[in-house]
Amino acid sequence: MRYFFYFILSYLFLPFNYIIDLLAILVYFVILNEDDKFALIFSAFIGLILDLYYPVSLGVNMFVLLILAQSLVLIKKYFVREPLTMVFIFFIFYLLRILMAYIIQGRVPAWNTFILTIIFCLPIIFVLQKIFYKVWIRS
Amino acid sequence: MSRIQIFIFSALLTISLVFILLNENADLYLSNRCAAVLLLPIRIYFNYFQYLEISQKKIDHLESELSRLNIENQMFKNRLGLLSSSDNTLSNQFRILKANIIGRDPQNFNGFLYIDKGKNDSITTNAPVILQNKIVGRVKSVFSDIAIVETFENSDFAISGKDVRSGIYGIVKKKRQLLMEYIKINDNVTIGDSIYTSGLSDIFPEGLLIGVVSDVREKKGDLFFKEVIIEPAISINRLNYVYVIY
Numbered sequence: 001m002r003y004f005f006y007f008i009l010s011y012l013f014l015p016f017n018y019i020i021d022l023l024a025i026l027v028y029f030v031i032l033n034e035d036d037k038f039a040l041i042f043s044a045f046i047g048l049i050l051d052l053y054y055p056v057s058l059g060v061n062m063f064v065l066l067i068l069a070q071s072l073v074l075i076k077k078y079f080v081r082e083p084l085t086m087v088f089i090f091f092i093f094y095l096l097r098i099l100m101a102y103i104i105q106g107r108v109p110a111w112n113t114f115i116l117t118i119i120f121c122l123p124i125i126f127v128l129q130k131i132f133y134k135v136w137i138r139s
Numbered sequence: 140m141s142r143i144q145i146f147i148f149s150a151l152l153t154i155s156l157v158f159i160l161l162n163e164n165a166d167l168y169l170s171n172r173c174a175a176v177l178l179l180p181i182r183i184y185f186n187y188f189q190y191l192e193i194s195q196k197k198i199d200h201l202e203s204e205l206s207r208l209n210i211e212n213q214m215f216k217n218r219l220g221l222l223s224s225s226d227n228t229l230s231n232q233f234r235i236l237k238a239n240i241i242g243r244d245p246q247n248f249n250g251f252l253y254i255d256k257g258k259n260d261s262i263t264t265n266a267p268v269i270l271q272n273k274i275v276g277r278v279k280s281v282f283s284d285i286a287i288v289e290t291f292e293n294s295d296f297a298i299s300g301k302d303v304r305s306g307i308y309g310i311v312k313k314k315r316q317l318l319m320e321y322i323k324i325n326d327n328v329t330i331g332d333s334i335y336t337s338g339l340s341d342i343f344p345e346g347l348l349i350g351v352v353s354d355v356r357e358k359k360g361d362l363f364f365k366e367v368i369i370e371p372a373i374s375i376n377r378l379n380y381v382y383v384i385y
Contacts, residue, residue, distance in 0.1 A: 040144065040151060041151070044151040048173070048177065059156070059159040062158065066148070067152075104159075
């Protein structure tokens with residue numbers, strides 16, 4: 001049921017993703033909290049719908065999100081679930097996602113979106129945790 | 140990392156690389172096919188909002204039409220003698236445009252309204268502003284995309300009114316309250332009478348409701364006229380849209 005909600009959320013977030021990259025936050029949340037296999041499939045799916053909805057080059061977002069998701073899956077057991085660490089890891093994750101995606105496409109990154117996404121990352125993660133796990137912070 | 144996970148990762152990675160390495164035509168074809176399936180919920184979602192937007196436009200149009208018909212209806216009633224007979228030529232050539240109120244004059248909150256229609260929408264100075272068949276005011280100044288409306292709540296605003304029941308004319312003007320002036324001591328104006336625009340104006344058509352007489356008092360020291368207080372038909376401070384006749 002939770003997985004189904006993730007897909008619904010991804011469709012709800014998609015049209016507004018150019019303002020705040022809510023999908024990147026959602027992917028990060030799923031990677032941290034859900035099964036690794038689902039996290040990989042979900043990341044690829046989000047990448048694909050991003051490629052289709054904001055069409056520049058098919059497969060780029062899918063590729064980048066998949067690589068980053070796999071990397072996060074490998075290292076997530078080594079870091080503590082604490083707000084500052086989560087923001088820091090997300091910052092790195094999102095910076096790499098932006099740089100890789102934009103470098104491959106040869107475009108200038110949208111820094112406004114980047115800053116807003118970093119600012120809103122933690123509150124959104126808290127809200128998602130409250131919705132899906134009934135707690136603000138999971139340790 | 141389990142074998143299944145490695146398999147999923149490799150499969151998805153291969154798919155994404157295939158997508159990246161496709162030539163332009165295949166890329167376009169595949170994008171269209173995938174988008175038709177994967178973005179279907181988004182399309183439904185946007186179609187629904189588009190439907191709401193179109194419905195809103197239809198509602199606006201029908202409301203404008205209703206206002207126009209209300210005024211026409213009032214004019215026809217006047218002709219049938221519900222008001223005293225007048226020889227004014229009935230005109231149904233006017234058009235009505237809905238305008239949203241986007242601001243108010245902070246110095247005179249109810250006296251002036253800013254609306255989101257202007258010269259570009261064919262609005263001109265002095266165009267009457269109404270809501271349903273009730274008077275709001277007139278266009279005082281027009282700019283390209285906005286206009287300023289002077290309402291009956293402004294103290295400089297005056298309009299020729301007529302008591303429907305008795306057929307007595309007067310000038311409606313805002314002082315401390317909305318008053319109908321030049322009503323003689325022995326004129327038969329009583330509480331509850333409806334006051335409509337008289338049509339004795341180049342600006343306002345006949346038959347727009349101004350308000351209802353709420354009190355009739357004798358003026359101290361005035362031998363000729365009495366004070367007729369009118370309760371306005373609409374509250375200016377509650378308005379969020381109006382109609383402009385042009």
